[in-house]
C-alpha cells in the first residue's frame with residue numbers, strides 16, 4: 744500500500760499583524776493537516792503598517808517551537824504560489840457572515856484560475872470573533888488596551904511603534 748502523502752495547507756493573509764484569532768486557527772488546523780504554511784502576502788489591496796519582512800519575522804517568532812508550521816513570504820498570485828509549493832489546499836478562517844461574500848468571491852476566483860486547488864474554511868473560535876488586524880492597530884494607535892488580543896511577540900512590535908497602552912480602560 745502507498746504511504747499517504749503529508750497534507751499541507753497554505754494559510755495566506757496580510758497578517759498586519761497576526762492576531763490571536765490567526766494563531767488559534769493555525770493551531771486548530773494542525774488537527775486536519777500535517778503541515779501549515781503561513782503565507783504572508785506582499786501583494787495585497789491594503790497598505791500594511793509593517794513591512795513584509797517585519798510581518799514574516801513576527802510570525803516566525805510566534806511559531807518558533809512548532810516544526811509543523813512554517814512561515815514564508817509570497818509574491819504574485821496565491822494560486823501560483825500554492826502550486827509551486829506542491830500544495831493543493833488554501834486554508835482560510837471565517838469569522839462571521841460578513842466574511843462570507845468576500846471569501847466566496849476569492850475562493851471562486853482562485854478556483855477559476857486553478858481547478859486543482861481547493862479552499863477549505865475553519866470557523867474562528869468565538870473568543871476571537873470580533874477582532875481583526877485593523878481594529879487591533881486602531882486601538883494600539885490610540886493608546887487603548889489590546890493585551891491578550893495579539894501574541895506577546897506582536898504586542899512588543901506594536902509597542903515599539905505606538906508606545907505602551909495608557910491603562911485607562913483596564
Ligand code: COA
Pocket residue numbers: 755756757758759762763764765768784786787788789819820821822836837838845848849850852853867871874875876877878
Ligand atoms: N482571526 C482574526 N482576524 C481574522 C481572522 C481570524 N481567524 N481571519 C481573518 N481575519 C481578519 C484579518 O486580520 C483581516 O483583517 P484586516 O482587514 O483588519 O487586515 C481580515 O480578517 C481578512 O482580510 P482579507 O483582506 O480577506 O484577507 P487577508 O488580508 O487576510 O489576505 C490575501 C488576502 C492575501 C489572501 C489575498 O489578497 C491574496 O490572495 N493576495 C495575493 C494576490 C492574489 O492572488 N489575488 C487574487 C485573490 S482571488
